Structures are given as structure tokens and as C-alpha cells.
Amino acid sequence: MNRITNCFKKIKNEKRKALVVFITAGDPDLEETKSILDIIDDSGADIIELGVPFSDPLADGPIIQAASLRSLKSGTTLKKIISLVQEIRKTRDLPIVLMTSFNPVFVYGEQQFVEDAVFVGVDGVIIPDLPPEEAAEFSVYAEKKGLDVIHLLAPTSPDERIRMIAKKGRGFIYYISLTGTTGVRVQLAEGLGDKVASIKQSSDIPVLIGFGISNPDLAREATKFSDGVIVGSAVVKLIESNSDPIQRNKKLAEFISSIKQAISDPC
Amino acid sequence: MDDNTKSMELPDAQGHFGPFGGKYVIETLMPALDSLERLYEEVHNDPKFQSDLKYYLKEYVGRPTPLFFAERLTKHLGGAKIYLKREDLNHTGAHKINNTIGSALLALRMGKKRVIAETGAGQHGVATATAAALFGLKCDVFMGEEDIKRQALNVFRMKLLGAKVIAVTAGTRTLKDATSEAIREWITSVETTHYIIGSVVGPHPYPMIVRNFQRVIGDEVSEQIMEIEKRLPNLCVACVGGGSNAMGLFYPFVQNEKIRLVGVEAAGFGIETGKHGATLSHGSTGVLHGMMSYLLHDDDGQVQEAHSISAGLDYPGVGCEHSYLKLTGRAEYESITDEEALEGFKLLSHKEGIIPALETAHAIAHVAKIAPKMNKKEIIVVCLSGRGDKDVNQIADRMEMGL
Numbered sequence A: 001m002n003r004i005t006n007c008f009k010k011i012k013n014e015k016r017k018a019l020v021v022f023i024t025a026g027d028p029d030l031e032e033t034k035s036i037l038d039i040i041d042d043s044g045a046d047i048i049e050l051g052v053p054f055s056d057p058l059a060d061g062p063i064i065q066a067a068s069l070r071s072l073k074s075g076t077t078l079k080k081i082i083s084l085v086q087e088i089r090k091t092r093d094l095p096i097v098l099m100t101s102f103n104p105v106f107v108y109g110e111q112q113f114v115e116d117a118v119f120v121g122v123d124g125v126i127i128p129d130l131p132p133e134e135a136a137e138f139s140v141y142a143e144k145k146g147l148d149v150i151h152l153l154a155p156t157s158p159d160e161r162i163r164m165i166a167k168k169g170r171g172f173i174y175y176i177s178l179t180g181t182t183g184v185r186v187q188l189a190e191g192l193g194d195k196v197a198s199i200k201q202s203s204d205i206p207v208l209i210g211f212g213i214s215n216p217d218l219a220r221e222a223t224k225f226s227d228g229v230i231v232g233s234a235v236v237k238l239i240e241s242n243s244d245p246i247q248r249n250k251k252l253a254e255f256i257s258s259i260k261q262a263i264s265d266p267c
Numbered sequence B: 001m002d003d004n005t006k007s008m009e010l011p012d013a014q015g016h017f018g019p020f021g022g023k024y025v026i027e028t029l030m031p032a033l034d035s036l037e038r039l040y041e042e043v044h045n046d047p048k049f050q051s052d053l054k055y056y057l058k059e060y061v062g063r064p065t066p067l068f069f070a071e072r073l074t075k076h077l078g079g080a081k082i083y084l085k086r087e088d089l090n091h092t093g094a095h096k097i098n099n100t101i102g103s104a105l106l107a108l109r110m111g112k113k114r115v116i117a118e119t120g121a122g123q124h125g126v127a128t129a130t131a132a133a134l135f136g137l138k139c140d141v142f143m144g145e146e147d148i149k150r151q152a153l154n155v156f157r158m159k160l161l162g163a164k165v166i167a168v169t170a171g172t173r174t175l176k177d178a179t180s181e182a183i184r185e186w187i188t189s190v191e192t193t194h195y196i197i198g199s200v201v202g203p204h205p206y207p208m209i210v211r212n213f214q215r216v217i218g219d220e221v222s223e224q225i226m227e228i229e230k231r232l233p234n235l236c237v238a239c240v241g242g243g244s245n246a247m248g249l250f251y252p253f254v255q256n257e258k259i260r261l262v263g264v265e266a267a268g269f270g271i272e273t274g275k276h277g278a279t280l281s282h283g284s285t286g287v288l289h290g291m292m293s294y295l296l297h298d299d300d301g302q303v304q305e306a307h308s309i310s311a312g313l314d315y316p317g318v319g320c321e322h323s324y325l326k327l328t329g330r331a332e333y334e335s336i337t338d339e340e341a342l343e344g345f346k347l348l349s350h351k352e353g354i355i356p357a358l359e360t361a362h363a364i365a366h367v368a369k370i371a372p373k374m375n376k377k378e379i380i381v382v383c384l385s386g387r388g389d390k391d392v393n394q395i396a397d398r399m400e401m402g403l
């Protein structure tokens, strides 16, 4: 049984949009990540995206770069993140997706990674620097073991790539809302609606929008033409600027609930 | 077809050199890489593009560069005959401009009005800024804060040439993070900007394109040495940072197995200290900056800091074709410490009146080690990749003589 597919089935039945929340695992440390995950789940997130820290995260802007660094300083490794998921699974059942640069997975061993991830209850993986052209073997193995390889599309993707990637994608399509790195933005990119509409025509799986979705208004706007949003940098920034865990958890709950509220208006 | 003939035909259509190379980048950049690949294929066989390139290399860069017999150095070392391929005599003082002229012409073909580059030693930054000025392109160069300090002369040159130098304060503050930041900028501006990578690194088709723009080094050597010595060299030596001057020298000789190819990496403070840039000698396979290649990284896949006295060799990655040449055994890779490089720097200055770049000094230092062990009839060609003006202040500080 696939948690991601089930989750989207449920969301569709409820006629609402999906909320995916990204945090960097191990920021500020893995113990805190556990309590942050509880708050995120309880505040109404549908899917958790756990970022694996990397020394050179090329697709990330300053906020998530800094989180990656804090996480590495606190001793986080991919192995420890996989153990963390095993811990979380004792109490939580929402879909968990790992977002990671390819090198940590490559060094871990691609097959070993897939096996361990599936064993502890990871449902999907997003590897931004592993495009379908390089992912063939990995994807076959992941599919065999039941790990969804979630692919990305971008504003620069031409039609033929949209068709190719829509076919290969599993779980959902991650549409990068803008030509740029992750970060907090104040408005949506021009032409976003048209692009997402054309992707939805090619895709049987949900299309979610990420990168730059940083407040309830943008989230509401983005869900007008997509199946949901991924909120990352805004959450990571909130974690960064609240060192007191109690205060932080309170603000996290408020922020995530406010996004959830914004995208839950009947549509 | 034997292995070495085959390797002349690499990369394959997907940009792989055996297990290395490829395109490990975010989707946003994939379409730009695809169109660069198509454009390059087009111009590669286009006589107009090739004649433009030839014109600028001859009349502007000053090619062909001499192949100079280093007679006093040869005598001093008492072994093989040593020839210097004088890339330091190119306009701007290093081999980097062979690539930037070609790449700027590509940018013009694409109708892109802005170029960006990363730089370590500043030579690639200067060469990019120069080509941008020549062709009227806007130019931004990413450079680590640490390198801005140690290569101040080149920072000033870039500014004089009208380029903007953007200080990178993240991570190591050297070439690795300058490259990361340039890639991030390219992700943001890919529709209007061409990224000119400074070595045979990055996602396909960059390693192939840069190699092909740099092979002029080896092609000229091949002709020149036949004319002077009526035969080919026994050994080619070049320093390896990303590996572009080495690939440029090696590539035309890859098929001829009688010719030994030796790349010289930075051993920094010494391999045993862990502070070095000897990626091929002491790294393992990994993915950084868009390609699969040898890499200095830990067992969690985190990239490690490199160290070298020379900013241009201070990099934890290396060109994917070198990884392939190492894997097949066609080329060998050695390393030289900071201290040894300084000796090489002084040696060439004293014996030949040529002050080499600190990067190049690594190749010289290696030649000083092996030439005495070779037969007097044997011939070594060493790529004198750049001149040392940029390093004089740094070395003066170190020698505590002040300038």
C-alpha cells in the first residue's frame, strides 16, 4: 500500500488541495526535528518532505543552505535520518519523502539506500540533481521496491520534456514555480498558471507547486491551478529565527495552520 | 578498435566517459544543456565559426604559442630534454583564454548578452572578462573571498575589464563554492545568460566543449615537436586543477600509447595531513557540480575541503575525462606539495627567466623529480599553463622579503 497515492486519493475525495511541508532534517538537530515533525503533522500537513543536508546544495538559496550547514554541524548523516524515520513511524503515518542531493545517496549505495528507506517507511524521494536521464537504473530499482521517485519540472522545461517526465514521475510532479533556487518570494512567477495547466494535461498524477511559496496568499493563489503546494524556505526560516523550542513550535503550528486554512477554501 | 581509439570518441551521446561525466543537474538547467549540445554540434562543423575562432586565437590571443627548449633547465636536471609549451604567452597570461574566446563566440551565436564564470586563481575570470569586453557582453565573475585575497591582482584586472566580481562568502570561500554560486546564478538566469565554465568539469556538454577548445595546445605541440625533433615526445606533463590545460595537452596524444601522460595535482600541506587537492590520487567516485567524477568526500557523501597554495588547484573535484583516463590507466596522476611547488616556482624563474603561475609550478616540480631519472635522448613536454605575475605578492609574503 502506497501512502502517497492513498493520501492524494483521500485529498481528492475531500475536494481539497495538498499541503507538503519541507524542513531540513537535523536543523537544529535530529532530536528537535522529531518534535518539529509532530507539530507539522498535527497542524495539518499532508506530506512531510525531509531535506537531507549536503555540503553543496546547488538548487538551494541562502535559507536552506544555512539550514544544511547547521544540520551538518550538529552531526546529521543520511544514516541517522533513516533511523529518525524509523523512530517517527512508531507514532506517525503521514507520507514521508526525502529530498536529497544525489551524492549522499550514491555514497550510501543506491540499492542499499532504496532498501533501507523503504524498510523504515520512507515513501518517496526527490533528487533534484538526478534528472531522468541519469536516473534510469535507480528508478527501476526504486519502483521494484515501492519507493516513489518524484521528478521535477521547471518553467524552462519544453513540451517534449514535460511529456517524458510526466510519464516517468511517481507520486506527484514537483513543479518548480520559478527559474531560480529555493527561497522566500513575494509573488508568483508570470505564466505559472498556463504552464501548470499544460503539465496537468500530460500527467495522470497530481501536480504540486514548490519554490517560493512563502505565505498563505501565495499558497491560495498557487492552488487555484495546481493540486497543492510545497512550503519550504518560509518554514525553515521560522525554525532558524526561533531558538526557543516552545516558542518555535507555537509559531510553526500557527504558520502551517494558516497555510492550510488558505488552501482549504472550497474550490 | 582498441580502448584508446575508443576513448578519443568519448563522451558518448549521453555525455558519459565510461562511468563518469553525465548531466547531474536540476531540471531547470536541462533544456539549456540540451540546446548548448545541439548548438555546439552545429558550430563544430561550421567553417564560419571555426574560421572566426581561428582568427581570434591567432590575431588576438597570439597563437600559436612557442614550444621552447628549456636548455638550462635540462642541463641542470641532467636527464630528459625538456620543452615548455608557452601558454603563459597567450594574451591574459594563461591557457584559459583558449576556452573563453570559443565560449564567448558560442554565447554570441545563442544571442545571449551576458556571461558568468567562476574563478579560483582569477585567470579564468580575467579570460572571461577579456572575451566579454572583446565581444561586448556583460560579465559577472564569482570568486571566493579567500581567493580574492590571494589573487588581488587578477581581481583588479577583471574590474578594469568591466566585469563585476562577486565575492562568495559561503563554505570554503574558494573555487568550490565559487562554482556552486555560479551554478545557482545560472539556475536563476539561464534564459538570458551563458555560463562559461573554466575547466573540463560540470555537466555534459561542458567537459567536451572545454576540452575541444583546449586541444589546440596538444595539436600545436604535436606539429612543433615534429618540426624541431622529428619525433613525438616520450612524456607530457601538466598540472591538474579541474584539468583543462592537461586535457588540452593530452587529448591529441591519447591514441598513441607510447606517449606517457602525467597529470600533477596539489598535495597541499602533504597527503598525510588530509589538506590537499589530490582528487584523482586520493579521492573516490562521486557527484559534484553536475558530473560524476573522482571527488574528495567523506563516507556520508559530504564534499571535503581541498587545500593548495595555488588557488587554481584548490578544488575537491576534477574533470570527468581525467577520471576515465585514470580508470583505464592511460594517464597517471602524481601530486606535489606546496613546498615543492615553491621550489619549482623558483627553479624555473632562475634557470629559464620564466616566472610560472603557482599552478604551473606543480608541473615543473614534478618534472624536476623525474627528468633526472630519464634518458638524455628522451623528451618531456610540459604545459606552462600560465605566468606567475598574479602570485608574486603571495610568494613575497611567504618568502618574507616584502616587495
Ligand SMILES: Cc1ncc(COP(=O)(O)O)c(C=O)c1O
Pocket (backbone or CB within 6 Å): B094, B095, B120, B121, B122, B123, B124, B198, B199, B200, B239, B240, B241, B242, B243, B244, B245, B246, B311, B312, B313, B357, B359, B360, B385, B386, B387
Ligand atoms: C595558470 C593556471 N594553470 C592551471 C590552472 C588549473 O586549471 P586546469 O586544471 O583546468 O588547467 C589554472 C586555474 O586557475 C591556472 O590559472
